[in-house]
Amino acid sequence: MTARRRAGKRGASPSELAITRYPRAAWATDVGRVRTHNEDALLVLNASQEGEQALPPFGLFILADGMGGQRSGEIASTLATRTAAAHILQHLYLDALISPELSAAQPSVSEVLEEAFNQANTAVSTMVPGAGTTLTCVLTIGRRAYVAHVGDSRVYLLSTGGAEQLTHDHSLVDRLVELGQLTADEAASHPQRNILYRAVGQTGRIEVDINLHTTSPGDRILVCSDGLWGLVSDQEIVRMVSTSSSLQEACEMLVEAANLAGGQDNISVILIEPPGI
């Protein structure tokens, strides 16, 4: 299993700095134990600019879980990740580097995120017709975390209080649970649990869930594909992240746990420590 696993560079251990000024992140992705190829894609980017006129610490974290036959799922997830990242970086970071003045002439963060998802949607539906992908993006600007989301990958805010799910699955079974027609356990084993009602790659404009959160020092943000949350409980996730010695170790423990539970799907995780100040 280890031979097939790719993993990020070792993350900073908590002992290095009590409170970091910049977001730190680690990640891991694995094909799992059943599938033959990995349809997940991810992107991790941390940018700092200091000086007389500093820009706030900027972090961009994207995860996509593709779907579709003949390897089109992995093309869709990669394409969506890159298209969205390019748009966000251009309009929220490169433009700010060139002209630091803040004005209404520039689009708002929400508008940029929504447009980035729609460009990803157009790219996937024209270049990989019939395929689709989930797309989940966490953008950190200082201690603000923007979560933009379509599909059933998830974002959790891990704090001393436990795990709070910041995203809402766009799946049929999730709606049925909301309506009280299925229990969470029934949903987890429902034959149609893989049906999404919203994903990147569908026709027309896509509605994007966008939410803003302010993080507290010590909080962690976890972005993961259903290969993790479908097999490892929230309590287990919190326990592993809080007992690990580094962000990277936590990512590897999470992937290992999903594989031990069967590894029925691709498993991808990004673990983010937002800046403490």
Next chain:
Amino acid sequence: MSTVYKAQDLRFRQVTRLCAVKEMLNLTNDPTARSRSLRNFEREASLLATLAHPAIPQVYDYFTEGDHSYLVLEFIHGKNLLAVLDETPGFLPESRVVNWALQLCEVLIYLHSHQPQPIVFRDIKPSNIMVDDKNRIRLVDFGIAKVFQGEQKGTMIGTEGYSPPEQYRGVADPRVDIYSLGATLHHLLSKQDPQLEPPFSFRERPIEKVNPSVSPELLAIVYRALEYDINQRYGSAMEMYQALANLRPGETSAPMFVTAEIVGGRAPTPLWEFACEDEVRATPTVANGIVYVGAYDNNLYALDAKSGKFIWKYPAEGGIGSSPCVSQGRVYFGSQDHALYAINAETGQLLWTCPTGGAIYSSPRAQVGYVVFGSDDHKLYVVNVISGRVVATFLAEAAIRSSPAIGEDVIYFGDEAGSVYAVRVSGQTLWRFRARRGIISSPLLTEEVLYVGSRDGYLYALDSHAGWDLWRYRTSEPIVSSPTIGMGAVFFGSADGHVYSVNATNGQLIWRYKTEGQVTSSPAFYEDTIFVGSTDRSLYAIEAKTGHLRWRFPTGGPVVSSPCISEGVVYVGSCDHRVYALPI
């Protein structure tokens, strides 16, 4: 997967007998599953052949060739309802939809009374319903193709949209078809395809919101059919048929959506009114049982909050458009005469004045030891509360009429040139954001987000640390009204006449309420109600959650003053020169 061909039956050589041939590909790979699919196909085809109803196409034959199975059916000259809906400009007439619904109920009554077992169609939707040129309905595509579908693997996009929740638990009750018929009617009346919407979101997308011409009686029938709880729906197709038959199509009734604006309780009777000698445009302030309010007659008035009795007044040398601020026994207010005044809150005696180079419309804010305000001379002033001495000033690009918001060590304010500034008392500018037009609305600082309206028509949500524009909400006219927050929503008015409620986190509209004038008054939030004035001369009390009117109180002039609430009483000024005290 199936394909339908238009074919001619060559066994009848003398005539042209058209038929529809449905071709289905057997997708099951496992030999046992494969033969099970074939047996199911034959059983379903035979069952269909025994049905005899004018709304069900006749089955002529069926056969299997290799991987493919075929069903030969009566050919229907007509279009499916999805095509009819697409070709209709605007909405379909209610009477036509009711007519189809009655025919569909009839065929469901036939299917559901089938012996020995009721037949549940399970797939009622516009694309499975055909209508011919005589407006007769046919139910096509009995779900026979489903027997050939292999098990689905992996994630898929898209839901059926018309199926009730219990169908996903494997329930095959005739009332499944009642729900799907309701979903079909919802689609036909609202023109919103449920396959493109979140599943089971009919409630969140009421028909009358997009198509106000539908009668409340028909709406009630559709919503009953769409109940998520199977026991709340019509018990049978017959029951739904009777409800539909009782409608008198063609008779239109009042659109439902306006009722919310007409309905509303009776306006409250004022506890007291106080007449000044000129317009009251500024917001009153209440402290220690005293209402302080400035008027354009140059006076700052102190009134007893309970009785409205006059206590004292202090005359400035110009009109007072700025709202007073009370702190530690002192009242601060600015005047058109260029000065900021500090008055003893109890006695009305002058403590000091601070002259500036322009008229003062910005309302002062008191912080520990300091009072902060802007002036038309383009400067923001920080003044010592004891001496009235200027401690610091910041030069903006234009007049500062917006009142400052004060955070931890940071002062936020806007100017008439459209800039929003975040400055430290030490003089350092943290950031500056440029809107397209001037800022007169006072920024609201909360949860590390700064909300501010602009004359460019936008409400901006800015990151208070960095000044980044997190989201913005567009109205069609300038925003002069200052935002207020409550229950996760930001409330504000616009010169376009509406009071808005938008989600504080993502800027999505929750509701808006239309008044008959411009809303330049800033809303006040109390418990579950929003109070706001309009230039249509009224003060409105609006339900904060829903945007429904609670009551409307008419005054004799435009209400541009913002209401102030204290101990269950709303205080507001009007351009009719009066100050009103109203019970909530």
